[in-house]
Amino acid sequence: MKEIVAFSLLNGAVYGLLLFMLSSGLTLIFSLMGVLNFAHASVFMLGAYFSWQISRWVGFWPALVVAPLLCAMVGAAIERFGLRRVHRQGHVAEILFTFGLAYVIGELVIMAWGRNPIENHVPAVIDFAAFRVFGTSYPFYKVLMMGISVAMFAFLYVAFKRTRLGLIIQAALTHPQMVGALGHDVPRLFVLVFAIGSALAGLAGVIGGFALLTEPNMAANLGPIVFVVVVVGGLGSIPGAFVASMLIGLLQTFAVAIDYSWLDLFRALGWKVAPGSMLREVWSVKLSQAAPILPYVLLVLMLIVRPRGFMGTRET
């Protein structure tokens, strides 16, 4: 039992931190530009492919730096040459643009690297056990992943709250015209934020690429859960995204460990559900079976009860 709890905590935290890496960039972009960037997970995917390609040429550590930089350039280009033009058409056009872009990036990836998952294994330099718990060794790359994610959070938090640039970005969030009138180059700020957000997605992709599978559907597979994190955490809130990621990671992981259904609860309460009765099928679903849909249940509840999320500053 202790073992299950310990591993669930560890696994939940790792998954949560991976989600945070993915969603921090998205929430950053949204908070500044008000654009729900559907192509964000695609940039994450590009990060995974770039790092795999680069690490084949020059090794893993350079790839860890270069791949996010490439993603930053992709992000900057998307903003500068795509979104900025579309921006005049309003939010719907922007969303449609990023939506289409996600498909384009997906197809480009298929053309470049094929439809099947690529051989993206944990790089040899970080493929060793970090420590042992309950007789099981724990891979170092997961520790590295946690470290990077926490560092990312600290960086964003400090940069956002404690630096001049952060202050300007925050001001531009609500009063872009005023900030512009004060002499700040707001469009350049947009490019910068988009680049940073994309770099963060790319960094998540470097780690997520081998922690998960590097394949053309990885963006589509992770996209929805990232939106859940952003909405539950509160649009535009970095600490909110952090709390929501951890909550979802732990919720999902612990739920898998719980093999009880509503039927068991009813039985404990002394109620009987006859074998043929209505809804019995529903009651007999074990919590572990439903685990991966719990985040979406949370999303729906959140939108009903508290639409601005845990720490959001405005309504969704």
Add this chain to the structure above:
Amino acid sequence: MRVWLHRIGTGGLAVALLAFAGLAGAQFKMAYIDPLSGGAASAGVNSQKHVVFFADRINAAGGLNGEKIEILSYDNKVSPQESLIALKKAIDEGARIIVQGNGSSVALAITDAVLKHNERNPGKEVLFFNYAAIDPALTNDKCNFWHFRFDADVDMKMAAFGDAMVNDKSIRKVYLINQDYSFGKAVAAAAHKMLAQKRPDVQIVGEELHPLQKVQDFSPYVAKIKASGADTVITGNWSNDMLLLVKAGKDADLKVKWFTYYGGGLGSVPAIGRDGVGTLKQVTEHHKNVLPTLLPEEEAFHKRYTDKSDELYYWRIRNMFAMLDAAAKKAKSNDPIKLARALEGLQLDTPLGPMQMRADNHQLLQPLFVSTLSDKARFDVEHTGLGFVTDEKIDAAKTALPTTCKMQRPS
């Protein structure tokens, strides 16, 4: 949508077009209905290459009773609804055989629709060749005269696992993890039945159904498997659910034997890599090391398709076309009803042993192989340096299981 990818595959688009144009009128049309776009496209595109490849081989040898086979391809996005629309189009365009494999839900929809079409349109019957949908119902309760299955079903494959497990005393505790839908449940039920029969001493220490292709992080499931003390895992998982499960197992240092249905599917071995050596097992009708040398079909396939991920994985598609060719010769006609009658009970020799199409439920009996991933295999898959080696060969006749099929034949 009609897709002409197979022509691109041949290299000479213009030549192919001219060749097809010249032969118009004397063609035997087969419709390939499977995912060619979206998440499952990798499987659909790969098997499409096999279908085109083996059809072309028959064409090169003169075709079916002089008629060249033309493959019409339709993208169904693994959706039963899309498949029915595609089926309608295929029949309108003159297809006489429908080929499909990905997804038992799709196959069940097609087999129903084909049955209805044939009842309502006498003289315009079509056949349904299923090369991969392995829900046992298709050749049992839902069987019909027009459907032929060229892949062993869930129960037959599980029985093959049973033959491989029966003498392996290191297997004591088994964990079942499957996808939460009809196929995953069928695998779990088959495992229960098989273990009760062949290894009553083995204990099932855990059973899991998880949502289909929704799980990104399998580590909590692996933690459960580990806590259960299992030494063997049986899973019907495919695609990402299969690969992520084995990956998570490696991360958590899980030492178990994996008995999988799709552990060797195209794209799996590169993704799993060395983590599966010695532990990852699959049951298939073929793998690259079934014989000491490559089969001529494999060599020809590799000559034509040179991409890194191109492998002759679907040997059963080869068997399917071999059966079709033999049936056409036997019937001396390409009429679907006559072909179907000729197929019933048809026996053929293959390089891997004899095979037979059962007359009572239209299930192909072909030799099955339980194999394990190895780094010492003579022939590797997808340039990984890893390949499968046979643990156990089960002859075609031994794979037969009782059926509940009550075949209604046209009078």
